[in-house]
Amino acid sequence: MRDPEATLRQHDLPVTAQRLAVLRAVSQHPHATADDLAESVRSEIGAISRQSVYNVLNVLTDKGIIRRIQPAHSPALYEDRVGDNHHHLVCRSCGKTEDVCCAVGEAPCLHAHDHRGFRIDEAEVIYWGTCPGCQQKTRS
Amino acid sequence: MRDPEATLRQHDLPVTAQRLAVLRAVSQHPHATADDLAESVRSEIGAISRQSVYNVLNVLTDKGIIRRIQPAHSPALYEDRVGDNHHHLVCRSCGKTEDVCCAVGEAPCLHAHDHRGFRIDEAEVIYWGTCPGCQQKTRS
DNA sequence: CATTATTTTTGACAAAGTCCAAATCTGGGT
């Protein structure tokens, strides 16, 4: 994230210490949970309420400044990278999450165009598997 | 579901009234939540504890007899149709969920083969959009 | 039928978020 303050202003959001800190935290810790981010923010600006973390994350998500992903069995994760149609790879055993470029090309997934009268606006893809670390542990 | 009782026996699961009823309920109400299913079962056999609904759903899911899907902002949904690699279409505004045949062909999605050392075993795809009914409401 | 392991039930508990009202702060006008 180049300039968190400018980003907020561009979206007509009043600039607050909490928002700046959360935005920086998301930028520095991709795929972190709200709780992780709260901790991170606290170490940066001293304190923030749980509710504010959620408030900020919700506003930023609504404005499209950050993206929320919600894999099964996991609290929501947040990331900085928006608008590039990438997907995610999640380890079933440890939850480790990585970005994956869209397997099929550009916004390919939306090809299930308007199925059954639905107006489709996003195809969310999660690849489930086992990460290298957990493969080793399991192998024994 | 042809014969719930036979299905249970095939998987070495003791046959109980609760299991039969839950299995029938899942079969009759695709994409229902645990709560919906509990209601449905109660209307069929009179009573069932919340925990038993979860117990049964978990066992059946583990055995691969039913499938659990967990869209964001929604409790888990269960369905009968397993092993045919279909995906889901979810309405952002009312939550209506429909099955979609895999857009790209047979188990196509797994083509992000073993990315970054992960051993991938499933590609989960959810198409997000607006269902016909909600499009009309919004249009006004 | 009697036994034993498995299920079901009940009630407490946990995690992740949301709701609400009060206190505080931001941004814009003077």
Next chain:
DNA sequence: ACCCAGATTTGGACTTTGTCAAAAATAATG
């Protein structure tokens, strides 16, 4: 600089979805 209105932050209670654990009930086997 200062004030004001509206937006944000806070703290605490609450909701939802689901799990844990122990006791009571039940299914399958001999």
